[in-house]
Amino acid sequence: MLAILTKLVPLVKQLIPGLQFITYFTDSPTSQYRNKTIFYVLATHNDRFGVKAGWEYLEAGHGKGPCDGVGGATKRMAGEAVKQGKINIQGPLDFLTWAENISVSNIKYVYYDNNSYQEAKEEIDGFTVKTVAGTMSLHSVNPTDQKNQLRVRTTSCFCQNCIDGNHCAGSRLVQLKFTQKRTTQRKPTIQPTTKRKCATQRKPTTQRKATTQSKPTTQRKATTQRKATTQRKATTQRKATTQRNPTTQRKATTQRKSQGKW
Numbered sequence: 328m329l330a331i332l333t334k335l336v337p338l339v340k341q342l343i344p345g346l347q348f349i350t351y352f353t354d355s356p357t358s359q360y361r362n363k364t365i366f367y368v369l370a371t372h373n374d375r376f377g378v379k380a381g382w383e384y385l386e387a388g389h390g391k392g393p394c395d396g397v398g399g400a401t402k403r404m405a406g407e408a409v410k411q412g413k414i415n416i417q418g419p420l421d422f423l424t425w426a427e428n429i430s431v432s433n434i435k436y437v438y439y440d441n442n443s444y445q446e447a448k449e450e451i452d453g454f455t456v457k458t459v460a461g462t463m464s465l466h467s468v469n470p471t472d473q474k475n476q477l478r479v480r481t482t483s484c485f486c487q488n489c490i491d492g493n494h495c496a497g498s499r500l501v502q503l504k505f506t507q508k509r510t511t512q513r514k515p516t517i518q519p520t521t522k523r524k525c526a527t528q529r530k531p532t533t534q535r536k537a538t539t540q541s542k543p544t545t546q547r548k549a550t551t552q553r554k555a556t557t558q559r560k561a562t563t564q565r566k567a568t569t570q571r572n573p574t575t576q577r578k579a580t581t582q583r584k585s586q587g588k589w
């Protein structure tokens with residue numbers, strides 16, 4: 328949506344010089360429009376586009392309007408033209424060229440490519456926005472004069488107060504909280520976790536050492552044959568331990584080394 332607004336708002340501003348406020352009307356799917364990301368866009372709309380904006384959400388099942396008809400008609404006409412063999416549409420650019428040429432009314436088509444979406448996505452991904460309580464029941468979200476503050480309602484209202492931006496009863500104020508995510512600075516915070524892992528790996532080795540050393544001592548008191556056996560066992564066990572030791576130490580060192588790289 329941010330990608331679309333980035334191209335749409337300058338066009339609207341061009342069409343209406345002196346534009347002071349934009350009200351968006353859409354249906355209410357939380358996945359598309361009624362969510363914290365859109366609220367964030369609204370809270371920053373004036374800084375971003377130089378014009379304030381509010382959003383009115385139509386009740387489920389009441390979201391169809393002329394806009395849907397425009398998009399639907401173009402797609403239907405394109406489908407018919409392809410069926411009749413009048414045009415070969417291979418991709419979005421073919422569709423755009425065809426639509427611009429056949430357009431009989433004043434419909435203006437704007438092309439959005441992957442780059443437009445990627446840029447918007449990167450910006451949105453860079454922020455963590457706190458969910459506004461009761462989002463699902465909101466039908467009206469408008470900015471206030473305070474930074475990052477929104478006035479929300481469960482029903483839309485277009486009384487003179489609301490149009491003037493003063494708002495009438497039935498609305499509540501919400502301070503939108505968002506923080507910028509740390510991307511490159513975040514990596515070093517992994518270090519303590521790796522260090523802790525390293526320590527727990529070393530512990531069992533020292534415990535194993537202690538057990539193998541104490542065993543031969545108590546067993547030596549018994550027969551000499553057993554002595555030899557246990558000593559041999561102990562030696563092989565000790566060997567095994569010492570052989571294991573360098574490995575874990577090497578592991579720890581490489582882990583530490585890799586941490587240094589972060």
Ligand SMILES: [Zn+2]
Pocket residue numbers: 484485486487488489494495496
């Ligand atoms: Zn009102």
